Amino acid sequence: MSGFDADAIVVGGGLAGVAAAIAVAKAGLQTIHLAPAGPPDRRTSALMVPSVDYLRKAGLIDDPAALGHALTQIRIIDATNRLIRAPETLFDAAEAGMAAFGWNFANLRLMERFHAAAAELPNLETRNAGATELSGASITLADGAHLSAPLIVGADGKKSLVRAAAGIQARETAFTQAALVCDLDLARPIGGASIEFHYPQGPFTLVPAGANRANLVWIDDRAVLDAARAAGPEALIATFLEKSQRLFGAITLASPAFVFPLSTLSVDSAGADGVVLVGEAAHAFPPIGAQGLNLGLRDVADLAAALAAIDRSTPGWANRVSADYAARRAADLARTGGMVDTLFRSLLADMIPAQALRAGGLWALKLAPGLRRQAFAVGMGNR
Ligand SMILES: Cc1cc2nc3c(=O)[nH]c(=O)nc-3n(C[C@H](O)[C@H](O)[C@H](O)COP(=O)(O)OP(=O)(O)OC[C@H]3O[C@@H](n4cnc5c(N)ncnc54)[C@H](O)[C@@H]3O)c2cc1C
Structure with a gap:
């Protein structure tokens, strides 16, 4: 030295x-x-x-x-109208x-x-x-x-x-898409399954975070995510219900939402x-x-x-x-x-x-x- x-x-x-x-x-x-x-x-990491x-x-x-x-299962749902x-x-x-x-x-x-x-x-x-x-x-x-x-x-x-x-x-290379992350409590728990809804602009993924909690990673155009966040908690939950196809019942926000480029x-x-x-x-x-x-x-x-x-x-x-x-x-x-x-x-x-x-x-x-x-x-x- x-x-x-x-x-x-x-x-x-x-x-x-x-x-x-x-x-x-x-x-x-x-x-x-x-x-x-x-x-x-405040992100979470799925580590293999x-x-x-x-x-x-x-x-x-x-x-x-x-x-x-x-993480015991990965479920992929094609949510496009392709x-x-x-x-x-x-x-x-x-x-x-x-x-x-x-x-x-x-x-x-x-x-x-x-x-x-x-x-x-x-x-x-x-x-x-x-x-x-x-x-x-x-x-x-x-x-x-x-x-x-x-x-x-x-x-x-x-x-x-x-x-x-x-x-x-x-x-x-920068993308026009960004990722919105937050914690959600779901009426119907997802167990150990990571659920990915694949939309045309990017996946909407719920990752198991114990009991009824899931970590959301939603990829979409930055402008869409910023607008969703700015619309306030009630509108945000309505968007999440729609995006998750109401498969998990009522949703509550368990953390603020953050957007990452x-x-x-x-x-x-x-x-x-x-x-x-x-x-x-x-x-x-x-x-x-x-x-x-x-x-x-x-x-x-x-x-x-x-x-x-x-x-x-x-x-x-x-x-x-x-x-x-x-x-x-x-x-x-x-x-x-x-x-x-x-x-x-x-x-x-x-x-x-x-x-x-x-x-x-x-x-x-x-x-x-x-x-x-x-x-x-x-x-x-x-x-
Ligand atoms: C929404 C999202 C979800 C993700 N989910 C997963 C996942 O499920 N699984 C997975 O494996 N990965 C995931 N990732 C990726 C993962 O988060 C990153 O790969 C990881 O956090 C990067 O860590 P890092 O230490 O390399 O970088 P950073 O966390 O960016 O740390 C860099 C550090 O360097 C410091 N720094 C910068 N400049 C200087 C300087 N001049 N001097 C001293 N310090 C400096 C900064 O302050 C910062 O603390 C995800 C990423 C995002 C955006």
């Missing part, structure tokens, strides 16, 4: 950033985590079994059932020999657990200050301090300063020259098929693997870590980004060939066990 303030500096205090800081410190590196306090993250297994192995959570809600409609499709975890596909967690609760795990590590120092400038291994902080480390981990989200300073090219973002490489990117600094896409944080946690797992494989007693180790990490992440980032992009565009496509393909695809998934197994594997992020 000679001449440096730490072996590694992790920039960004979202879920991917805290998980990365813990992984880097657990690999034995003297670590500084720049995590400026921000507004609470491989992600939950990683969180348990990394000591970030214990029993997932004590913290989140099991010429060619898909069949209603039900995926059951039991079919794949599993008790659950994964668990749905409140991000705030995950964050509490991650912070508790971070506090246990004597070689991890967390600072409530952001980075304002980066130059090579040196970082200027918002409080005027200067820090340096051979390895810089950018976990600073879609607008990543670390990525820009490292000269790593990113491509971002949507875009896709991909990078040429997830690491170079002693800099690695994790989470949304490296990839972003619409919340379809619950992939974002799942992919972010796979970034962290690969960063831990790259650090475990390196001999840090030789000069240039951080450059070798970033190159190894980028190589480990390339295929997964390309595959997952491509899958979500195709899914999102096919859900929104108005063209008849796309409708036919999608309907045909869902029929095939409904009927062919081999295809269903393959779809499970891709959606679960199995390698």
